[in-house]
Amino acid sequence: MQLNNLKDIRWVYEDALKFVKREVKRGNKYNGIIMDPPPYGRGPEGEKWTLQEKLNELVYLASQLLEPNPSFFILSMYAVGLSSLVGLNVVKTHFPNVNPEFGEFYLKSKTERDLPMGTFLRFSR
Numbered sequence: 001m002q003l004n005n006l007k008d009i010r011w012v013y014e015d016a017l018k019f020v021k022r023e024v025k026r027g028n029k030y031n032g033i034i035m036d037p038p039p040y041g042r043g044p045e046g047e048k049w050t051l052q053e054k055l056n057e058l059v060y061l062a063s064q065l066l067e068p069n070p071s072f073f074i075l076s077m078y079a080v081g082l083s084s085l086v087g088l089n090v091v092k093t094h095f096p097n098v099n100p101e102f103g104e105f106y107l108k109s110k111t112e113r114d115l116p117m118g119t120f121l122r123f124s125r
Contacts, residue, residue: 020061032072039079063094078118
């Protein structure tokens with residue numbers, strides 16, 4: 001970021017849901033968000049977290065964090081069983097005035113088969 005003179009970019013490496021809840025509570029706003037939540041996890045108190053259960057809440061809170069005319073939103077999902085259409089429907093619910101792009105992450109194998117790795121959604125102005 002320094003090479004491109006982008007000093008006002010903030011990278012946060014922490015629990016995505018806890019972060020967005022805290023930032024919404026503080027009234028903070030962001031011009032863009034990149035989210036790369038894990039498909040599942042366990043908290044320090046043994047609490048269970050799955051993206052399938054929390055995706056709607058996570059995207060809703062992200063919609064509260066973004067400026068009214070955000071530059072971008074990017075969400076990657078590596079949860080088995082979550083299609084890009086599920087993510088697309090959630091994003092359209094909470095960002096009704098955007099035209100998101102969506103697709104799959106995959107690896108090309110030597111046997112000509114594509115190996116699925118996850119899905120993504122994004123929009124930008």
